[in-house]
Amino acid sequence: MAENKTVSFSQYQIYKNCQHQWYLNYVKKLQPFKPSIHLIFGTAFHETLQNYLQVMYDKSATEADKIHLPTYFKTKLIELYKENSEAGHFSTPEQLNEFYEDAIAILDFFKRKRGLFFSKKKTKLVGIEIPIMAPLLEGYETVKMKGFIDLVIYDEALDKYIIYDIKTSTRGWSDYEKKDQTKVNQILLYKRFFSILKNVPEDKIDVEFFIVRRKINESLDYAPGRIQQWTPANGVKKVKDAVEDIQNFVKNVFTVDGEYVEKNYPKSIDKCRFCPYADRPDLCDRKVL
Secondary structure, rough: OOOEEEOOHHHHHHHHOOHHHHHHHHHHHOOOOOOOOHHHHHHHHHHHHHHHHHHHHHHHHHHHHHHHHHHHHHHHHHHHHHHHHHOOOOOOOOHHHHHHHOOOOOOOHHHHHHHHHOOOOOEEEEEEEEEEEEEEOOOOOEEEEEEEEEEEEEEEEOOOEEEEEEEOOOOOOOOOOOOHHHHHHHHHHHHHHHHHHHHOOOOHHHEEEEEEOOOOOOOOOOOOOOOEEEEOOHHHHHHHHHHHHHHHHHHHHHOOOEEEOOOOOOOOOOOOOOOOOOOOOOOOOOOOO
């Protein structure tokens, strides 16, 4: 019997975008890790916002407001850059400063408008970075979903749990991102597994993408804010479809013993632009369009 195999959402998402890239990453174990400014910015911002909310709910909004968010974020950003740049620099001082200034603008907007997004009135913090580790499919017990839910709040007035997935974005999500069902499936899967983890009926759980914009067009008369909230359709059928989709992924790539299936995995026809194997014709002959 094989050891447990964990499936992250990113692994499933890579498979949905390009099965051949997934094969090279996970079956052939060629998975190249390339740090980026977007990655460390996202992590640093998550930790900064989550720390503020932890203090706010555990103590008070007054105490949370005492945190100097620019310093907190900058410290996290520098720590993450140092951890990930041992093999060489992947950004410039100018770019790092640009992303830092973007974060300051977002955090300033958040503090000024915080009451529109989060309040302690009849709400309580359920958890931050709540771990998920659950089997995905009967008969494939060694294959488990592994993930972390960014934030869950319980609304006493509504008698609802609200799952938040924090996303950092350049200009927010357009209809293109919102119509990406694989992207949306992440929060739908979290809804199912949180329901199981906490023994809460799914109809008592709402979901929300909490999207922060690095850039806005301030010259517009009605410029969008730095924070975009979006709740996708998340009823019974949508959650069921998301679960069935990742279960089909499991059946396609794993044996019942949790071993990867060795076979020909097709190449994407339109997802090559940011592929780490785009410049490796020995591994993939697909041309970037």
